[in-house]
Amino acid sequence: QKEVEQNSGPLSVPEGAIASLNCTYSDRGSQSFFWYRQYSGKSPELIMSIYSNGDKEDGRFTAQLNKASQYVSLLIRDSQPSDSATYLCAANFGNEKLTFGTGTRLTIIP
Amino acid sequence: SAVISQKPSRDICQRGTSLTIQCQVDSQVTMMFWYRQQPGQSLTLIATANQGSEATYESGFVIDKFPISRPNLTFSTLTVSNMSPEDSSIYLCSGKTDSSTDTQYFGPGTRLTVL
Numbered sequence: 658q659k660e661v662e663q664n665s666g667p668l669s670v671p672e673g674a675i676a677s678l679n680c681t682y683s684d685r686g687s688q689s690f691f692w693y694r695q696y697s698g699k700s701p702e703l704i705m706s707i708y709s710n711g712d713k714e715d716g717r718f719t720a721q722l723n724k725a726s727q728y729v730s731l732l733i734r735d736s737q738p739s740d741s742a743t744y745l746c747a748a749n750f751g752n753e754k755l756t757f758g759t760g761t762r763l764t765i766i767p
Numbered sequence: 768s769a770v771i772s773q774k775p776s777r778d779i780c781q782r783g784t785s786l787t788i789q790c791q792v793d794s795q796v797t798m799m800f801w802y803r804q805q806p807g808q809s810l811t812l813i814a815t816a817n818q819g820s821e822a823t824y825e826s827g828f829v830i831d832k833f834p835i836s837r838p839n840l841t842f843s844t845l846t847v848s849n850m851s852p853e854d855s856s857i858y859l860c861s862g863k864t865d866s867s868t869d870t871q872y873f874g875p876g877t878r879l880t881v882l
Contacts, residue, residue: 689869700859700873701810703768745809749869753798757810 659684659750663758672767676733680746680758683727690722690729691755693745701745705731736765769794769864771874779880780850787846788877790860795840798863800871801833805856816843816860850881 660683670676682690689708693701705720707713707729713720719732729748733740746758770793780786790799799816814822814835822835837843847854857878861871 691870693873700876703870703872706868706870753863753869754800754812754815755869755871756812759809 659687659748659756661746661748661756661758663744663746663761665759666762667764668761669764669766670736672736672738672765674736676736676740676763676765678731678733678744678746678761678763680729680731681727682729682748684748684750685724685727687724687727687748687750689749690720691747691749692718692720692729692731693747693757695743695745695760697742704744733763738765738767741765769796769862769872771860771862771872773860773874773877775877776875777878777880779882782851782881784850785846785848786850786879787844788858788860790843790845790874792841792862794864796862796864797866799837799843800861800863801835801843801845802859802861803856804859804876810859813845813858816845847879850879852881855879855881 662681691706692704695701707720707722717734721730741764743760743762745760747755772791774789801813802810804810812825813828814824816835816837818837834846857876859876861873
């Protein structure tokens with residue numbers, strides 16, 4: 658079965674520090690990966706997509722993909738209290754559908 | 768991106784009844800999906816809504832329980848039939864706007880409570 662795995666947390670990070678969120682996936686053939694942010698009581702909001710090995714930066718967010726290790730991560734620099742949310746990792750296993758991980762709950766401590 | 772709306776935003780229903788959830792997208796999308804998110808859990812795909820034909824259901828979900836319609840490229844409905852308290856959940860629709868990427872955008876969700 659094709660799976661996406663995340664540490665459920667909670668992960669607590671001081672304000673201003675770097676938050677690092679990790680995700681592994683089971684299918685080496687996966688081509689596309691996504692990070693969504695979900696605030697409590699809200700729907701998932703797309704933060705980043707990444708398709709190629711290496712880093713992709715967007716403002717304070719950096720996604721990192723290592724296909725050989727089947728590993729994708731999200732770094733949040735200069736963490737803010739507004740970054741406190743659940744972060745969902747998702748992968749496409751080649752069938753136009755997304756498989757989601759269980760999510761990591763992140764708390765930024767002022 | 769796409770702006771997706773859902774109606775109703777929430778509802779409280781009695782067991783044995785049915786509820787139809789509507790999903791409207793502000794632009795044409797190539798694919799639409801329905802997910803369920805149970806309290807404290809991640810998203811589980813129920814089905815892919817196919818325009819003009821029967822939906823494609825994931826393992827564990829059946830058409831009799833979750834009938835889905837998609838009459839055009841911007842609208843879909845999900846019905847939760849013969850509800851039980853175990854159906855209490857958030858139901859989310861999503862759309863994929865670009866056939867060259869796998870990015871999905873989500874509606875705000877429908878919070879369903881079954882008594």
